[in-house]
Amino acid sequence: MRPTSTGLRIRLRLAPGQEPADVAASAERLRHAWGVHGVYVEPVKPGVVELRLVGFDVLRRVRMPRKAGGGFLRVPVALREDATAFVRDYRAIPHELVLGATLSGKSMYLRHLITGLAAQPVALAGIDCKRGVELAPFAPRLSALATDAGQAAELLPTLVQEMEDRYDLIRARQGIAPSTPDEEITSDVWGLPESERPVPIVLFVDEVAELFLVASRKDEERRDEMVTQLIRLAQLGRAAGIYLEVCGQRFGAELGKGATMLRAQLSGRVCHRVNDEPSAKMALGDIAPEAVGAACTIAPERPGLAVVGDTSGGWSRIRTPYLSLADAAAACERTAHLVPDLPALKPFRPASLTKPRPPA
Template identity: 30%
Template sequence: MFWVLGMGLGSFYRYRSELAPAYWWLGALLTGAWLHASHPGWWPVPVVAAGVALGVLAWRPGWLMRRWPLLARWRVRLWAAGFAPAVAATVALAAVYGPSAGDLPTYSALAGLVFAVPWWWREDRRRLTRVRLIRERFADTAEQAGLGGARMVSAQIGKWGWSGRVKMRRGQHYADAVSAVPALESALGSRVGSVRVEQVADDAAEFLLRLVETDPHAAPIPWEPRTATAKASITDPVTVGIFEDGAPVTVSFLRRHVLIGGATDSGKSGLLNVILARIAECGDTAVWGIDLKKGMELAPWSNVLQRLATDNESAEALLQAGVDELEKRAEFLTMRGRREWYPKFDEPQLFIMIDEYAELSRKGQKLADSIARRGRAVAVCLLIATQRPTQKAMGEGSALRGQMNVRFCLRVNEAPDVDLILGAGKLRAGWDTTGFDGPGKFLVSAAGMETPRRGRAYLITDADVTETAITHSRHDSVTMRQAAEIITGGADSGFDGRSGGPEAIGTPPGVSGPEMALWSALRDAPPEGVPVGSLQAATGRGRRWVYKRLETGRADGTVTSPSYGRWRATMTRQQPAPAELDTGPVDQEGAPPAEPTQDPAGDHGL
């Protein structure tokens, strides 16, 4: 008896969505019966409630859609606009006359049936029923796909398809599910390339099965720029595209080397432009570029690039300047007792972008390798795009490929290239991009992204690139310096002996900020020291700012005053407490917060 009752209640709960119209009808009559028995004068309450619902539906549809995405469809909103008054009328009439008065039960049942038909026939309702059948029959599907004994323990529909958690029998592994993807597509009767399997962290014998019924990446995704007034910082993750489930592809580039790999026409240049646009939107970044196609790819970014090299000679000089910069930063951090560089608007993270790394000379590759190994902590980072990052292409004996923290893999022609770009073993773990059928589609491997999820980069047009470069142009960019040289009658090429070669555009700007400029001036000062006026000229800051840093430096023993009004570095410092070593600086006025952890010394010490 109890077993039959339990099964009946279980069925009522299991099919609660299908039985919802009956529940609404019964609930309206019971509510009216309660009001009729105890508070018959309350009949206006349901009428007012229905009026409020209609008002919100008419004047605040966006607010409703954010909370109930189903209401985003106009048909559903139209249905709701009729359903609310019908329920209110049933409750009000039952409250006044009683739920069994006259033909009220009949008319209310007919009204319920009228609204039940669209409820049962709506698209997501049909999809949910179909997914439930797939779940119930999944044992047979798994048997056909070679995963005998597997069963689907849960399933849910999504915007673009459905997903279910599958539990395999003991002895089977997630790798078996990866190998069975083609067979699963056949057993489920789905299109080629529509099935995804994702690893479940807590059990090697389980996996998440996703079926993409409607490809959200079938059409390009329009570029979404950040407004010029919105402050952006490289300390915050940036969005470069959209995953298949509609979630944004958000990646952190803070102190990260980035590798982009893909075959010809895979959308490598488009993804590179999206990343450059996001970096340009951040005010605490500086970008140098190496484009060995004579500047063809990076020339549109000349309003943002502080330096651009277009041949191997100038590329070597640029990379050497990058090595010099990271060594200066490392020495500066050592003197301050810190281990990491925290970017700010006047102490930015430096990105060195290299298009087609394999075309670099051997000397250039060695310099890039040095930056890859030592540049992360001091925020001198590489952004490399290449077709096949083989050991030969990346330089024999080079550790550069292993230093790439963020890796984007677009379509490749040969399966082994996946492991070359993303790392050994990725192909066997399900990271396969050989079947990608459109430009800009990629898999990304980074911190917090350990499972293969297909993404597509925003489509950024040439007009978008030009607008972004102008909107976020830098005062010390290649374009600005070339314009200044024309006005002042300087050399057309901008070559002044420091740019590294006749085809280098611009000269290496100072990217380390006034703090390092002050420290360098004090370090290089003669034994008798330098006056405050010289320190002001070196830093471009006011007297108060300089004196504040000098007093802090004298307090911690890194700065001394040999005579009145003259200063120099002592080249020694007090050892900070261990807890201070990993902390970052306090932001200057006008700069956004760097990271939650801050340096007590911040801008106030050398």
């Protein structure tokens, strides 16, 4: 038994024939019996589970734990309802879909991700078809930024070529024949020596639906090319150290050809408040159907509250703490000197890039 700032943690040894699911099924009854806000069950090892008793609604006023579990390509971005940190781990879940209506908290979630990655040896690239209003404040730390569909149509092939060059590097290092298809290469850049390993790239796509909208046949051809390139990055990018963070208000089959295939590759899902149940189903229905109802009950007066799930079927409620745009932009300016040297992305460096500050 161990007291915490939010409640109590108790470890229980299971009786013969019991399993963690038996204890989890009793969590609601235990919550009422003990008069606490929530009881959460976590397996520790075979035969032992931990009960996390939370005495109040920790998502009402978010305070991140001091030991949040960050690290390389790991960003503590929000607080779970069981008072533990939700860590966005790109090595474990390389690609993620973030959905939410206007003023639901998507931008706050994005700010925490960018500021968390800004201090790491990672290249950040962005596609923001709202003329860059969401991602332009972070320009000092971005290696590439596309602010409309035309620029995105040029940036995406460059990223695909960068991915293919990294596959060639893996082949050369491991003696794989150059004619081997990318899909048959099972290793990745993390198997390369650190001196030869290319820097990871995280691509943020804001308002992904803008890439699917077309007004003419010419635009339709460009759209098909961009979607194909996004799908290739989602399918093959992980092994090359390229990760996707795709954001939007709605993301379903009605967007057009390739939307469902792209969504299927985004194994991480974060659903903020949405305008209708079908939007919640687009985010969570295919991985955690029972989470759809929880997403539909998010109140407008609680921005930043979201339901997060993954392809394992697990889900939980999280809430992102407040981070002002000015503070996030300042963090990116302080870390501008960490922008890695990627020659392929130099033509896409934001024009508003300020002079990098030397390290303190």
